[in-house]
Amino acid sequence: MSMHRRRRYALLAATALVAAACGNGGDGGEQIETADTPAEDLEANITVWAWNVAAGALDGLVPAFNEEYPNVQVTVEDIGRLDVYDRLTVGLEAGTGLPDVVAIETDRMPTFVNAHPQGFVDLGPLGADEHVDDLSPSQLPQSEGPDGELFSIPWDGGPAAVFYRTDLFEEAGVDADSIETWDDYLAAGEQILEATGTPLLSIDMPSDDGMFRTFTQQQGSFYFDENGDVAVASDEAVRTMTFLQDLAEAGLVSNDAGWDGLVTANISGEVASQPNGVWWSGTLEDEASDMAGQWGVFELPAPEAGGNRASNLGGSTLAVPAASENQEAAWRFVEFALLDAENQAYMLDEWGLFPSYLPSYDEPVFSEPRELFGGEPIFELFADTVEDIPEVNYTEDFSEAQEIVINAQADILLEGADPETRLQEAAELIASQTGRDVAE
Secondary structure, eight states: OOHHHHHHHHHHTSOOOOOOEEEEEETTEEEESOOOOOGGGOOEEEEEEEOHHHHHHHHHHHHHHHHHOTTEEEEEEEOOHHHHHHHHHHHHHHTOSOOSEEEEETTTHHHHHHHOTTSBOOOTTTTGGGGGGGBOTTTSGGGBOTTSOBOSEEEEEEEEEEEEEHHHHHHHTOOGGGOOBHHHHHHHHHHHHHHHOOOSEEEOTTTOOHHHHHHHHHTTOOSBOTTSOBOTTSHHHHHHHHHHHHHHHTTOEEEOOHHHHHHHHHHTTSSSEEEEETTHHHHHHHHOTTOTTSEEEEEOOBSSTTOOOOOEEEEEEEEOBTTOSOHHHHHHHHHHHHSOHHHHHHHHHHHOOOBSBGGGGGSGGGGSOBGGGTTBOHHHHHHHHGGGSOOOBOOTTHHHHHHHHHHHHHHHHHHOOOHHHHHHHHHHHHHHHHTOOBOO
16 A cells, blocks of 8 residues: 555545645745635636647646636647756746646656645645546556645556557558467567567667566566665566567667667557556557558567556646745646546547546546547557556656666667566666665
8 A cells, every 4th residue: 555545545534624824835824724716716827838739638638627717818838848857847946937737747746845845735635635536546656745745647658568560460461359468579579570570569769668667667677676776687577678679689679779760669569568557549540640550569578477467657746835825726627637537538539648547447438449449449448458557667867777677678679688687787876876775
């Protein structure tokens, strides 16, 4: 049970909260403890920072929000992902110049909270505590503070599966439904390569370790263990990197640079499949809309027969900076966007943002056929895996560890380095740079 859920039970036994200021806000703001102003009486102008489809989705909700909150003006600013982080960092340092609501990727949230523990509003006392059990268990820990605070609400998640080209699989005589293990996946890749000359998947070997994280989390491991010790040389991590090396040495991996390289390799048929987060469906539906029926999805293969087939790649949250002078209105907007099943379904259908809010999985969009995927209701498959995704510990040192692991991956996949030896070196380097212990 997470710290926040433990705190929730304590709160349920307590008396009703009383509106008051407290010292948690910091960095230029004071935090309110309740948000009970009638919707029609709430007046404020709030600003939201986000990027790309996240900004579009939030902006698309504003008209519906204003039907309930006619006197709250919402301005959504699409300022780009890296600009959000740059401006957020500067604003948190200064305690000013911040928006009322900000989008932050799930893996980045612990870093910001650690650097600025007083910089965000604890949304639990404002009403979020009531919804904790309705949020994806694997997404929630990254939103929590050290004392059980809830500093952001998980938004979109990245339950993972394998997207594949049905035409290439069919040409090679491979039945995707028969792929249940990593060995099955590798064997299917060899069959496809021999029949079509097409590699199985794309990895940006020197720059991105998404596959490593996905398959390692699938086994319940990650960069750090539950104690915060460095675990990049765990048995699960070594098994994962060895599997990726096996794929590469068999000629089944296309080394493609960056996001554009990944998209191009998949849509042009330079690779036959791609393990990825559910958000990849939105990219395919947008970029490959003329390929209806040529795509399919199957569950991640398990490391061994009968093993776990659920994992996660990516995700984001919404937070309210403590410096906001409109915390109640900001919270109401976050609540409206992320803790409402219909609004979450809208953002999935229109923007490909997969909810972390579990009640939304009963919405019709989850069972609706998707034309690109041969009419299959693919979101059901992803929703069915969410509660099986292992919870892992990102810590505030995620970014530093990632850079070191990516360098190790490049040596292993491109230079043939021994996975166990190279990951042990990476673990020791991460430990020396972060002051952590290497996990036993």
